[in-house]
Amino acid sequence: xxxxxxxxxxxxxxxxxxxxxxxxxxxxxxxxxxxxxxxxxxxxxxxxxxxxxxxxxxxxxxxxxxxxxxxxxxxxxxxxxxxxxxxxxxxxxxxxxxxxxxxxxxxxxxxxxxxxxxxxxxxxxxxxxxxxxxxxxxxxxxxxxxxxxxxxxxxxxxxxxxxxxxxxxxxxxxxxxxxxxxxxxxxxxxxxxxxxxxxxxxxxxxxxxxxxxxxxxxxxxxxxxxxxxxxxxxxxxxxxxxxxxxxxxxxxxxxxxxxxxxxxxxxxxxxxxxxxxxxxxxxxxxxxxxxxxxxxxxxxxxxxxxxxxxxxxxxxxxxxxxxxxxxxxxxxxxx
Numbered sequence: 001x002x003x004x005x006x007x008x009x010x011x012x013x014x015x016x017x018x019x020x021x022x023x024x025x026x027x028x029x030x031x032x033x034x035x036x037x038x039x040x041x042x043x044x045x046x047x048x049x050x051x052x053x054x055x056x057x058x059x060x061x062x063x064x065x066x067x068x069x070x071x072x073x074x075x076x077x078x079x080x081x082x083x084x085x086x087x088x089x090x091x092x093x094x095x096x097x098x099x100x101x102x103x104x105x106x107x108x109x110x111x112x113x114x115x116x117x118x119x120x121x122x123x124x125x126x127x128x129x130x131x132x133x134x135x136x137x138x139x140x141x142x143x144x145x146x147x148x149x150x151x152x153x154x155x156x157x158x159x160x161x162x163x164x165x166x167x168x169x170x171x172x173x174x175x176x177x178x179x180x181x182x183x184x185x186x187x188x189x190x191x192x193x194x195x196x197x198x199x200x201x202x203x204x205x206x207x208x209x210x211x212x213x214x215x216x217x218x219x220x221x222x223x224x225x226x227x228x229x230x231x232x233x234x235x236x237x238x239x240x241x242x243x244x245x246x247x248x249x250x251x252x253x254x255x256x257x258x259x260x261x262x263x264x265x266x267x268x269x270x271x272x273x274x275x276x277x278x279x280x281x282x283x284x285x286x287x288x289x290x291x292x293x294x295x296x297x298x299x300x301x302x303x304x305x306x307x308x309x310x311x312x313x314x315x316x317x318x319x320x321x322x323x324x325x326x327x328x329x330x331x332x333x334x335x
Contacts, residue, residue, distance in 0.1 A: 001019070001020060001021075001022040001115060001116040001117050002017065002018070002019060002020075002115070002116050002310065002311075003017075003018060003020045003059045003111075003114060003115035003116065004016070004017055004018075004059065004060060004061070004114035004115070004310060004313040004331075005018045005020065005057050005058070005059055006046065006047060006056060006057060006058055006059075006060055006108075007056055007057040008056065009047065009048055009049035009054070009056070010047070010048070011047050011048055012044065012047050012313075012314045012317035012318050012321065013314055014047060015047065015060070015313045015314050015317065017310065017311045017313065020059070020115070022116075022117050023111070023117060023118065023119040024119065025070055025071060025072050025119045026072065026119065027072055027074055028072060028074060028075065028121055028122055028123075029071070029072055029075070029119045029120060029121055029122060030068050030070065030071040030072075030075055030078055030119070030120060030122050030125055031068070031069050031070035031071065031117055031118070031119050032064070032066045032067065032068055032069070032084060032086065032117065032118050032119075032120060032125070033066045033067045033068075033069045033116065033117055033334055034064045034065070034066040034113055034115060034116060034117065034118055034333040034334055035064075035065055035066045035067065035134040035138070035333060035334055036064065036065055036066075036134045036135045036137070036138035036139075036307075036330050036331065036332060036333055037061045037063060037064045037112075037113040037114050037138055037310075037330065037331045037333055038061075038063035038064070038113075038138045038139040038141075038142075038171075038328050038329070038330045038331070039061075039063075039316055039317065039320050039328070039329045039330070039331070040062055040063065040142050040143060040171065041170065041258065041320065042062065042105075042107075042142075043060050043061065043062070043107065043317060043320075044317050044320055044321050046058075046060060046107075046108050047060075047317060051108070053104070053108075053109055054108070055108060055109040058107070058108040058109065058110075058111060058112070059107070059111035059112050059113075059114055059115050060107045060108060060112050060114050061106065061107045061112035061113035061114035061115070061331075062088035062105050062106045062107040062112055062113065062141070062142045063086070063088060063113060063138055063139065063140070063141045063142050063143075064086050064106075064112075064113030064118065064138050064141075064333070065083075065084065065085045065086065065128055065134055065137035065138040066083075066084065066086075066118075066134075066333075066334070067081060067082070067083055067084070068080055068081065068082040068084055068125070069117070071122065075122045076122075077122075078122055078125055082125075082127065083127070083128040084125045084126060084127060084128055085125075085126050085127070085128045085129070085137045085138075085140065085141060085292070086106070086113065086118070086120055086124055086125060086126075086141060087124040087125075087126060087141055087145070087285065087288045088105050088106040088107070088112075088113075088124075088141050088142050089103065089105060089124075089145070089282050089283070089284075089285075089288070090103070090104050090105065090106065090110065090121065090124065091103050091104060092282075092284050092285060096284050096286065096287075098281070099281060099282065099284075103282075105142070105282075106118070106120070113138075113333075114310065114313060114331060114333075115333070116333060116334050123285065124285075126288065126289065126292055127292075129292055129295055129296045130296075131296065131299055131301070132295070132301065132302075135304060135307060135330050135332075136301055136302045136304065138330055139171070139302040139304060139328035139330055140291075140292075140295065140302050141288070142171075142282070143170075143171030143172045143174075143175055143328070144175050144291050144295075144302070145282055145283035145287060145288050145291050146172050146175075146255055146280075146281075146282055146283065147172050147173075147175035147176045147179060147231075147255075148175070148179065148283055148287055148290065148291040148294070149255075149280050149281075149282065149283035149284075149287050150172070150176065150231050150253045150255045150280045151163075151176050151179050151180055151183075151229075151231055151253070152179065152183075152290075153280070153283070153287060154253045154278050154279075154280040155229050155231055155251065155253045155278075156229075156251075157179075157180055157183050157185055157229055158183075158185075158228075159183060159184035159185065160184060160185070160186070161185050161186070161228040161229055162185070162186045162188065162224050162225070162226070162227050162228050162229075162247075163176075163180045163185040163186065163187045163188070163227065163228065163229045163230070163231065164187075164188050164189070164190070164220075164224065164227040164229070164230045164231075164242070164245060165177055165180075165187065165188070165189045165190075165205075165230075165231055165232075166189075166190045166211070166230070166232050166233075166234050166238070166242065167190060167191065167211075167232075167233065167234045167258070168189035168190065168191045168196055168197070168200050168205075168208065169191060169193065169196045169323070169325065169326050170233065170258075171302075171327070171328050172233055172255065172256070173189075173231075173233060174203070174302075174303045174326075174327060175302070176231050177189065177200060177203055177204065177205060178203065178204075178300055178303070179294065179300075180231075181203070181204035181205075182294070182298050182300065185229075186206050187200075187204065187205045187206060188205060188206055188207055188208055188209075188220070188223065188224050188227070189205050189207075189208035190208055190209055190210070190211045190216070190220070191208060191210065191211070192210060192211060192212045193210075194210060195326075196326055197209075197210065199326055203303065207223055209223065211238070217241045217244060217245065220245060221244075221245060224245075225247070226245060226246060226247035226248075226250065227245055227246055227247060227250060228247055228250050228251070229250065229251055229252075229253070230242050230245065230246060230250070230251075230252045230253070231252075231253045231255070232252060232253070232254050232255070232256075233254070233255050233256035233257075233258060234256070234257070234258055234259045235254065235256065235257030235258065235259050235260060235261065235262055236257065236258075236259025236260045236261070236262065237259070237262070237263055238259065239254075239262040239265075240262070240264070240265065240266045243265070243266055243269050243270060243273075243275070243277075244266070244269060246273060246275050247273075247275075248273045248274060248275070249273070249274050249275060250273070250275050250276075251275060251276040251277070251278060252275070252276070252277045252278070253278045253279075253280055254277065254278070254279055254280070255279075255280050255281070302327070302328055303326065303327035303328065304327045304328050304330070305325040305326055305327040305328060305329050306319075306325070306329060306330075307329075307330045307331070307332055308329070308330070308331055308332070309331070309332050310331050310332060310333050312331075313331060316329055316331060
């Protein structure tokens with residue numbers, strides 16, 4: 001089969017379109033013919049070696065959707081020809097509160113979805129939501145489950161609350177926007193792009209500010225007063241501004257730190273406000289099923305930016321690395 005393989009670190013230029021051996025499903029596994037795969041910022045980081053537990057060579061890609069073409073005899077409830085979506089989280093464990101130490105993702109250290117075929121545990125296979133295209137289904141898993149757990153499980157969003165989403169434009173942030181609007185929250189966003197703010201309004205955001213403008217925190221405070229809930233994947237020095245923008249008794253949920261570590265917390269504001277700062281990672285199998293149910297009940301569709309053919313994986317990652325996308329970027333594998 002054909003696949004995208006990373007054999008050495010050095011950025012997206014090191015991705016190779018190669019012929020590799022087609023995997024054989026083992027006990028409890030199914031073989032999926034991948035139709036589409038989706039990119040995540042994690043994949044770009046991996047090409048630079050900026051990810052824990054690096055293992056090379058690896059076939060990258062956590063997200064994918066396709067058709068079951070083979071399965072082991074011990075697999076129940078799945079048949080050849082089933083149209084499926086893949087939960088990329090492996091080994092979550094029995095606790096809902098946090099993943100086990102064995103938790104890992106498809107696409108490094110185990111081979112991922114940037115391939116014509118992938119063998120995965122049957123428990124990670126779910127029926128593809130019928131209203132979604134193959135491309136949309138492939139785009140949902142990693143970012144969607146991260147957003148679901150951050151907003152709903154950990155954030156405990158309530159109807160009528162003011163929700164702030166910093167750095168709108170990435171997959172996770174857009175899923176948070178969609179779900180928060182569906183839950184009846186008043187959503188505000190920040191971005192360095194006026195176009196992304198306007199597009200967010202079209203998706204249901206009430207408003208937003210450009211964080212590159214002078215006094216953007218003051219502008220935002222004048223707009224919203226304060227946020228009941230902030231769901232942040234940016235981190236970095238600006239995190240203290242988010243603490244300042246949180247209402248008394250409010251909460252911040254953090255799911256990433258694309259701008260690096262927070263150099264110094266303004267702790268007095270945290271305890272005087274009686275606010276919460278909560279961490280979150282991906283989501284459990286139960287939450288993944290709830291995510292799919294939410295998207296089916298409300299007929300939600302992922303926001304898409306563009307697709308590349310599998311052999312254009314380098315170009316796709318370079319495009320994502322520039323941060324200009326609004327929505328998910330996908331690879332056409334076997335459509």
